[in-house]
Amino acid sequence: MLLHLVGRYNKYSRELPQTPWFVEGERKQSTSVHELLSAILNNTVKAQDLKFSSSGREDVDVRCLGVGRPFVIEFINPRHTLLTQTQVAVLQSAVNESTHLVKLRHLQIVDKKDVKYLKEGEEEKTKTYCALCLSTQGYNTAALDKLNELSEVSVEQKTPLRVLHRRPLATRTRIVHTITAVPIDLHYFKLYLTTQAGTYIKEFKHGDLGRTNPNLRQVIGVDLDIVALDVENVALDWPPKCSE
Template sequence: MAKHEAESLENVAKKLKQDMDTDQKPGCVDVLFGVDCCGRCMLRFLGVRDFEIYELSSKEIKEILTSYRQAPTAATAAEEGETSIESRMDQDAKEEKEEKEEMEVICTACVGTVQFAEAFVQEIVERMQKEAYVTKTFNMNVTLPTSTLIRNHAMAIYWNQKLSSYPTAQVDIKEIFKLLISWPIERQTGLTLDFGSELRMQVAIKHEETKEDHVFLSKMKESGLIIKTKRENRKMIVVGDGRHHVVKALTLVKDHRFISCGHVPPTPVSSRPQLDSIEMMRESVFVGGRYLKYTRDVSQTPWSIGTTMLAELSVSGIVCETLKNAFRADEFKFVTAGREDANVRMLGNGRPFYVEMMNPRIPVLPSETIKQLEGEINTIMPDKVQIRHLAALRPEDTKVIKDGEETKTKSYSALCWTSKPVTQAMIDAVNEYTGKAFYVEQQTPIRVLQRRAQMIRKKEIHSLKAFPLEGHFMVVHLHTEAGTYIKEFVHGDLGRNQPSLASIIDCEADIMELDVLEVDLEFPPPECLP
């Protein structure tokens, strides 16, 4: 709802009086005053939906609502012993009561969450300023103490005991709390609350004093509430007591059972709620391009066994840290169109990749800045890794990488050793397949069998061409379907690959060096390039 900054509190107060005058709620105000309910919760229970009124303090609201309290009837007076409570107090007790009222008793319904909502604003604003997201809007979700569910339910039962009817269109406590902290945040930061904003903020409030208010429900079989503890990440945590579980339990428990085990009306509280956590998250952004790897000592991603690093450098490490810092992201995810081993070079036009920037503080960088980042990355280790065609991507553009896993083709150059000296007959046998497609059946390679399921994969070799070198060496160029195991195709993997280069030349063969020459996939999309 739009906030009318210019409207005075006096005019807001008039609105409340008009609402009370036009929509009488007989008896309700008396009930609320009798259970130490704050002014804002009174408005919630009375169904007041003119949200600007809630900016009045609890004390101001109660002062206005006092005029709507009903005069005591004869029966009421009799119940109270023919005299008012205050008339039976001595002067000291009166002064004590006045002092307590001046301090403002903590609300038994919201345990102070909406009553003192503004108290949380400054810490939230400071966190927002520290994170410094580049944005004009923010979205907010709030988590309030579970005890507010129990206490609101107890209030409804209490009203039903006291009155024959009461307002049923009560205002959700989270809705009021969210607005009460959002309005001053808007004024202090200049940002606008927008439920469609990409910047999402989760604010959680806790109240230690009432954190076990709901536990009695777990002792009532019909509630279905089962609370357990379990060990997770070396810590004991409680499960089964989430808000949705409690809400469901309350719908299953009859009022008379709730009264017998719970507290109706809610019991007083003596401590204020606290800010538990502030989590801020923005939708991921994506950049992508193609990388080239000119050396045989760089893995694609960090490669280790236990605590031992098997490759000191990685493509992702060289490329992504610079991008992460530029977008001020929390983390990154490096995704590529296939992968090559650490001792395999990636040449030609490079391998397509994209980087997902998670929770970036800066969502958009100008194309000129992205070009500068490409140049900066290419100066880190120019003789080992470089990138090309770096561009900002839309989320849907990244699907090309995944979709291309089964459709793309790759070209390779392999330096091969043969157990026999290379002859022209061997070269001719290989070159029978130049420009001629054929299929190979590859069982899961022995070298990866410990982490991949045993199966037979049928892959297409589109073309094969051999070039002789001296002695026992030849260079073989291959154009293959994506996912073909090149090393196993060359040496046959103890007969698990049929046919293989070894079977074609009728002798043992193995790869000495392997280069990827081309990954046939259009990426980044042309429309993303400057």
């Protein structure tokens, strides 16, 4: 028997992985989004095991803001399955009151057949980001004007070096739909991007030793670092909204 709880989550910490994070057998952070959500939920559901999946994932140092990222938790052999939406809303509140690191919204039970919507449109859906960028050598406004003129940029990305240990080597084409650059001072600016799902934003910034082309370093001709990155929207119209 299976029970599927779905919803959207926000992540407010830059030191919180989506799932338990191990490097060479050593745990790097004490908890994760997966664990913060599932621990309280499973206290009521009491399943033998569970699986967590989501519409994409953010890096440990990236916040997920806006209306959050869609996810599903599949509870395997649960003892309790006949939960009303009111009871599910109480569970959502319990999670939200237990931590300041994550927040749940639109938590609900769905049929297994509806879980397919989490992955449908994986190639077509868009995501919006805000990146705080730093150029230690400085930049001029003409450089930002070049960025603001870009749209529908086709980007070739080899699997980034930083994730090669867990993902196969491949070259993928992704589209950066819009770019808006907003100056802050002589060294800092904000970058708002809307991209095709699956675009590696950090590599689009620095090029990943030539593995991402084109990249922003090429376009404006200065070295860049992303100081802070936020996911501001995951444009997937699922799950249905619930009253909060």
